[in-house]
Amino acid sequence: MIKRVLTERIAKTLFGGKAVVVLGARQTGKTTLLQSLSEQESNRLHLNCDEPIVRTQLQDVNLTELRNIIGEAKLVFVDEAQRVKNIGLTLKLVADNFKQVKLLVSGSSALDLASEFKESLAGRKRDYTLYPISWEELSAHQGYLQAKAQLESRILYGMYPEVITSPGEEDELLYELVDSFLYKDLLSFQGIRKPDVLSKLVQALALQTGSEVSYNELSQLVGVDKNTVSNYIELLEKAFVVFRLPAYSTNARNEISRSKKIYFYDTGIRNAVIGNFNPLSLRTDTGALWENFLIAERMKLLGNHRIRAGMYFWRSVAQAEVDYVEMRAGQLRAFEFKWNPKAKKKKPRAFLNTYDAEVSFIDRDNFISFLMPE
Template identity: 50%
Template sequence: MANEINESATGRLIEYNLYPFSLAELAADTSEREEKRLLENRLIYGLYPEVITEPGDAKRTLTSLTNNYLYKDLFSYKGLKKPDVIQKLVRALALQLGSEVSYNELSNLLGIDKETVENYICLLEKCFVVFRLDSFSRNLRNEIKKGKKIYFYDNGIRNAVISNFAPLELRTDAGALEFKWNAKAKSKQPKVFMESYPNSVYEIITPENFWSFVR
């Protein structure tokens, strides 16, 4: 969408990307201990400024953002003729959080071609709704071809999309909201990855040690 900016602004335009709060930013105002206590709340309601400053209205704020503003830029973008498909796509991505996403499967689910799916996801990235993570392969060319995982910039928006603000003990997706929610669950080093990248560091992130990762 940056291409739509009037060329007369060239040389006079300073672009800022304003993301939701980070836990490190919040801890600077509260404390690491307090943010650890609030971790479950942060995972469910996210880190949008208004959600943080008015926690009692978090659910209403997120629902309003999702219904009224989340797709505003996309729907006003020229050539976008199927806004209902965008909404279905975002919901499908929210339900697949943490899993590899197949453009072919999304194409069949939504009844649109694979190229349109990819274009819509690119637009969602430009609007800072989601971002993609590439898969790993020993063949670098295959990393480009293989499926990707798609995450939301903010958990609160993702949970609002699927209308699920249930506490973690009642959820089946707790593990998808953080790297390893159950610290006692078994996990082992990915052998092929470690062999291909011998200088890499392997660490399991859990609620007990996440501060060293997010600082």
């Protein structure tokens, strides 16, 4: 099992008296991680909400029924909690009336859970996001040299745990992941009323990786209004499929301030959506894939270590660009991504003329420092 960076941090929270809520896409290892933590308590209860009988028991349950369900358990692990309607109220009953119970909750979507938990467990919980395997975790598990040797494979097939540990089966596993959590899970939510539109939209976003996204253009492309596009993208974000990177601006007149780019949390999922696992040497989107991979991995690094930082890109009205800009502890840093170490590296003068910032070029020879704790 690949050890996760969050393990010790979550354990301290759980055994320190607070409820733990872990969100993240399906198959990122939430159940495995939380089961390993729950095993530290001999008297425990695992409630898998994928099972219909569990969903029925937990939905709109009263206190007497809840006492019967929990019994003498000292730790309760509620797995895939988003599957239960009004689960926030049930968890509030547990937190209010079972002070001796350590509460572990996992969810594969922030579609409903975030607002429910905010109200029901306010001040009594800690939230964590479990991403696919990070480069730091991969390197610790396999060793520096072996991890670096499979860089191209990780860009093509991504960082889901089962994909990493099943060489030769990556394509099949990724197509299964896309069919199950990306479409079946998402389509089960009320907000998705047009399955064909969702499929077209995800493919359009995959083909525009690394480019600025126009909701107007997307609406024309997939045949729905701009508001529907916006709503569907928000749902994709909450299901941990894609994330938005806003433009950095201090409201200077020569800067783009409202634009956004959209990236996939995992490049393997992105490639499965468009059905392209060709080697990087045969692709026309290598630069965009490299950019997506690095930014997603940087997000994992910051998230896993609870580092507060603003993540952006930058572009001027005159089309000068910086791939990635990070504001952290009051310091502005800029990064340009080049897959080829020999590619021409030109400093972004327009950006440097506007901001006092450090600029670094990240390529396949020096990328590791960008993805590891400082």
